[in-house]
Amino acid sequence: MDPALLTAGRRAAAEAGRITRKVVGDGIRAQGLTVSNDRIPEILQALRTDRPPPQRR
Structure with missing residues (x-):
């Protein structure tokens, strides 16, 4: 999968x-x-299965 498409898709969804x-x-x-x-x-599918990174404290 093209990381640029995934990043753009993640941004659009957010x-x-x-x-x-x-x-x-x-x-x-x-x-x-x-x-x-x-x-x-x-x-x-990739966006729905992505888990957000742990929150930094």
Whole structure:
């Protein structure tokens, strides 16, 4: 998986407050990257299974 797409998808989802196909696809494209509709489910799966890093104290 392209780390740039994952980063862009993560940013789009965070800004929208939800992880949906439309939010992630549109958000990636709005950041100047290209992504096919066939790759979006792969990105969604990765975003949904990502665990946030531990909080630093």
